[in-house]
Amino acid sequence: MSMTLSDLRVVTPNEVHDGWLTIEDGRITHIGRGPGPRNGNGHSLGGRVIVPGFVDIHTHGGAGGSYPDGDPESAAAVAAFHLGHGSTTSIASLVTASPEALARAASALADLCEQGVLAGIHFEGPYIAKSRCGAHDPAKLREPDRAEFRALLKAGRGHVRMLTIAPELPDALDLIRDAAAEGVIAAIGHCDAGYEQTIAGIDAGATVATHLYNAMPQLGHRAPGPIAALLEDERITVELINDGVHVHPAMLRLAAHQAGPGRTALITDAMGAAGMGDGRYRLGPMTVDVADGVARLAGGDPGGGSIAGSTLTMDMAFRRTVREMGASLVDAALMASLTPARVLGLDHRVGSISVGKDADLVLLGDDLQVDGVMKRGTWITEPQPPSP
Structure with a gap:
């Protein structure tokens, strides 16, 4: 099953950029810039920061x-x-x-x-x-x-x-x-x-x-x-x-x-x-x-x-x-x-937002408080919808 997380500030090992992620079978398959693709499994996250677990x-x-x-x-x-x-x-x-x-x-x-x-x-x-x-x-x-x-x-x-x-x-x-x-x-x-x-x-x-x-x-x-x-x-x-x-x-x-x-x-x-x-x-x-x-x-x-x-x-x-x-x-x-x-010795699987790694992710609000936690593509703590 595929899931796209969009409208994010994505923190990679090299930079922070506005973008999106696609997750399939518990792994990150795509990382993009801009608003991201629209599909039936998309989740707009209101410009929140996303960091690796x-x-x-x-x-x-x-x-x-x-x-x-x-x-x-x-x-x-x-x-x-x-x-x-x-x-x-x-x-x-x-x-x-x-x-x-x-x-x-x-x-x-x-x-x-x-x-x-x-x-x-x-x-x-x-x-x-x-x-x-x-x-x-x-x-x-x-x-x-x-x-x-x-x-x-x-x-x-x-x-x-x-x-x-x-x-x-x-x-x-x-x-x-x-x-x-x-x-x-x-x-x-x-x-x-x-x-x-x-x-x-x-x-x-x-x-x-x-x-x-x-x-x-x-x-x-x-x-x-x-x-x-x-x-x-x-x-x-x-x-x-x-x-x-x-x-x-x-x-x-x-x-x-x-x-x-x-x-x-x-x-x-x-x-x-x-x-x-x-x-x-x-x-x-x-x-x-x-x-x-x-x-x-x-x-x-x-x-x-x-x-x-x-x-x-x-x-x-x-x-x-x-x-x-x-x-x-x-x-x-x-x-x-x-x-x-x-x-x-686990950096081939976890530790950064990189294509091919486990979708272990932490969503942070403006105050850097935890708004959601994902482990291997499953929300452990599901984020609330962004404020209108």
Whole structure:
């Protein structure tokens, strides 16, 4: 079945133009300029902006649910919540836990990957630095264990896509090499590494910086630390949490300027409170209090007061990137969609409005609020007719 979406401002990887799209069997088949063809399946969308579906490579939960719980019903609800906010592709991030708990969660989430609900699994820990563990349980941190990692890969049944690791830990470089050999993205984060140790991790095969700036030594003019190494190396894609809490806008602009939109991936790092009100929540084994939309570890937990994920959604991150960072629609779409799709190796299918790709699309109003979400040619959130 063919469908034409017309009267749009189409955001492609190179420009924004007034035009139209034709979709057949869930894929984009034509992209044009001007008013577009008129047919029985045409949809005039009143000059609204259309961008590629967002790709979130780091999220723990939302709508009251949490991926680390390993509950399939709750995980499906989390994915549906973020889909409603434009994340047409997302991976499920776990937090540090026992080997048994991680394996159980990975096995449960693998089912959703096989159903096409999720695009993969991310182990954020347990091989991270105790001094930079943030909202991870320090009692469950451990040194890199190559045999344990192989068991976790087996539990994930081929759907483990990313591992966050501190490169300064014993045997970390070997584990990074193992991950790369298995097609798993090694991400440097929650680390106490110096500049040279970070470079060693990159040379071993790491290609992503887990939420740059957060949970790592800060920039210094004599001891540049991991941030300088991660920003300057062309092999690294840097994750940024643009929620107004984790990173000052000036530092976001600095990172985006240095790395460029082709090496910058917006993420949510969302936990279960995303889409919910203030209150008390869980993130893995840790208790989190949310006040004024900011999630922090409860005072009774180790590291009490530390930021514990976010309540961000990708549409919010996109809006903030345009408004607070001053990015163009093209660059914001690259950071929210195409760059993270490339990280996952899925840019041949998703991440941009291009002929032949999946019709994963987000329709935005004048205020850049989500007016409609389409996944593979089907409206998940159907847009309202434009105002006369």
